[in-house]
Structures are given as C-alpha cells and as structure tokens.
Amino acid sequence: MELFYSSDIISDTVRLDREESGHCVKVLRHRVGDAVEVIDGEGGLMHCTLVDADPREAVLRVDSREDDWGALPYHLTLGVCPTKNLDRFEWAVEKATEFGADAIVPLIGDRSERRVFKPERARRIALSAAKQSLKARIPTIPDARPVRDFLAETRGLQLIACCFDGSDWQRVSMRAALESAPGATEVAVLIGPEGDFSPEEVAAAREAGFIPVHLGSSRLRTETAAVAAASFVYYHFL
C-alpha cells in the first residue's frame, strides 16, 4: 500500500505537490482512473481516483474518506533535546514516528550543546516515515523552545527521563510509571541532552507534575532514549 500526502484539499478535489505528483505519475506510473490513497497529515485517509495525471500537479477526486485512520490508542508527546550530531536526532524522529509519536518537540536544555535547531528537515523525515508506516497523522514538530517553557504545555501522564535520583526522591522505571496509570492514554516523555537534564530542570519538571523515570541499566544515547520511550509506550498499548 502506497500513501500520498496533500495539504491542498478543497471539497472533494485533491491536488498533489510537485514531488508527490512526480512520485505518483512518473515513478509509480499511475494513470487517469487509478485508485490512489491520500493522507491529509491530520488523521484523514482519502480514497481517491486520479483525474489529471499531471506530473507537476496531479489532481484527484475524493471517493470516500476515513478519519483517524491508522491511529494508535494513545497520544504521545516526546520532548527531546536535539543531539549535537543532527543525523542521530533525525534518525530518532523517523523511528519515533514509526512508533506512533504524535508530537516531537525539540527542546533546548541547560546542558544542550545544540542551542539552535531548524525543524524543516525533521518535518520532511516525519512525513515520509508516517507514510511509510501507514499513518494518516504526521507528528507535529514545532520550533525549538527551552525545556522550562515546555513543562506547562503537556497533559496526562508526564514523565521525565533522567540519570540521577534526588536527595528526597527516586526515579521509577518507565514501565512502573506506565503501569501505575493504566487509564492514561495521553503520555508526555522528556528526553534530555547528552549531558542530561540539570537538577534545576528536573526540579521544575517535578514541580509541574512530571514523574522522574529511568530507562533501565543500559546507558542509552540520547536518540536511543527517545526511541526507547516511544517504543515502550507503543509496547505498553500493544
């Protein structure tokens, strides 16, 4: 099954952009009358018929539409500090999308080596990974913001992965945290930079209702920790 993406949907007419049109008409050689599936990136899958096989702007007619197509039974927001090596972060975006993350928020932590992040490439990777893994919803990747600004933006079960315990608190495993809130379908997980979160950031997160968690005894790279968090939530709802 091949999915196309369009943001140009007016009533029952869908237009594909140049890249998607070329892939549809030149690469996959679709012809007028062919059935083609298109996602709107917000959960909608449209069963369409190709009516104009223009390789620069293909036009399709919507025959039927399904909402929340391919949706998983939870809403996962990952707040992740982008790694110094951007390839590793972009790899995490691809994999977290495959594991059903709904939002991947680039964060700048007190100890982040990368303090500037441009999300355009990551957004293209998320779009491609969503189509490949059969999802009609593409994870949102907003502009980067400081960890502290992000703390007020999340709801539901809020977890912060860090590598240390406090004098008056101890981390629980992410599994224990997920299983302690069986009804929670809205989950947010914070993943820090290579140098971890600062004690002040974890204190602010606990203040905001986040539960400090560990991801086990293996020392995971930042991008592996982000994918681990996404795969753990995916598995928890499997």
Add this chain to the structure above:
Amino acid sequence: MELFYSSDIISDTVRLDREESGHCVKVLRHRVGDAVEVIDGEGGLMHCTLVDADPREAVLRVDSREDDWGALPYHLTLGVCPTKNLDRFEWAVEKATEFGADAIVPLIGDRSERRVFKPERARRIALSAAKQSLKARIPTIPDARPVRDFLAETRGLQLIACCFDGSDWQRVSMRAALESAPGATEVAVLIGPEGDFSPEEVAAAREAGFIPVHLGSSRLRTETAAVAAASFVYYHFL
C-alpha cells in the same frame, strides 16, 4: 565512565591494541598509575592500573575483576535478515546492542534482496555500542546463514515476526507472547527481510517451535522491527 576492550589478557596483564591504546593514552591522556576499566567482551570487567603508557600497545595490571558485569536478566538472540541498505542494518546492530541483545545473527531469507553479508563492520559497531552502553559482553555476530539453518540453533521462547496469518493459525502480539512465558529468560526473535518471510519459512519455524507474532499495527521497516523486538524484551524485563 569509559570502557576499553582487550582480547589480550594473560593472567593479570592486559594489553590494548593500537586503536584502544591511542584512545587511552593520546585522546584521554591516561598516564602510568591511572585507573582504567577494561572489558573482555565476554562479560568480564577488569579494574586495571596503567603500567606502560605506550600509545601503540598500552599495558595494564589487573587489580580486580567482575564477571557478568552490566548483564541484563535475559539472553536475547536476534535473527535478522540484513537490509539492502547496510547503514540501516548497522544502525539496528548499534541499537539492539544498546538494548542488550546477546547475539545478532544475520540471516538470508527466501525473499532477501541481500544474499551476501560481511559481518566485520557490524562487529566493530557492536563493540563500540557495548562499551558506550556500559556492557562487558559484546553481542556475537556470526557469519550469515539461511533462515532454515538458524531454526535449530535457538532455545527458550522462540518468536518469529511476520506480516501475515495462516489458514489454521493466527499471530499474537509480541507482548502477549512474552507475557505468556513469564519464566522465560532465554528469548529468540526472528526478523525477516523487506519482503517478509515466505509462508514456507514461517511453516518451518512453527514446526521448530517458533510462535508467529506481530509487532502492532504500525508498518515497521525491517531495521525498526529488529530494534523494536530488542526494546520490547528490554522493557519486558525492566
């Protein structure tokens, strides 16, 4: 914490090869008398003292030794068909190592596009990932073999991930399979090539005692499925 690796350990004398010696003496600037941690790749961690800071062949004295250091409470064998794009397979080797795989066996399936695989690069990646994630045991990566030859090599809970059900059998989720065998600490998971396993391969695997499993509704790439399987087992024992 920084780990070094040596295969040249005679009684209480450890020699580092040229690469590890350079990293120890030139990059990290260790001097005679410094405490240095060395793994033997088979579960042993040696607390050593640097006695000869030769940047081509550093020599260390073993002060004490810990067996099964950093070991996880399970033994995971991943049988994975290498992807056409080797970078993706090597990425899976790095991440599966971080998630504690003990053996990563390259398999050639009926539908494998890649029918030849040289394990040298993957072995170097596994070594580096084991040191980075604080493990004294480096996953073994044997030479590639056909899927059918591998079926007789595994023990314990044996799972095969595939994308179809049979006429007289249905896949269960990998979570259901793991939870159906709470006592099993020896787990083997088979991950097929881009084109999935053939019905004949799955039949042979079922014959050999493998349980067909699915990894959820998301269509995961081969390398993502391999990392998913490793992360699911890691989470199951978290």
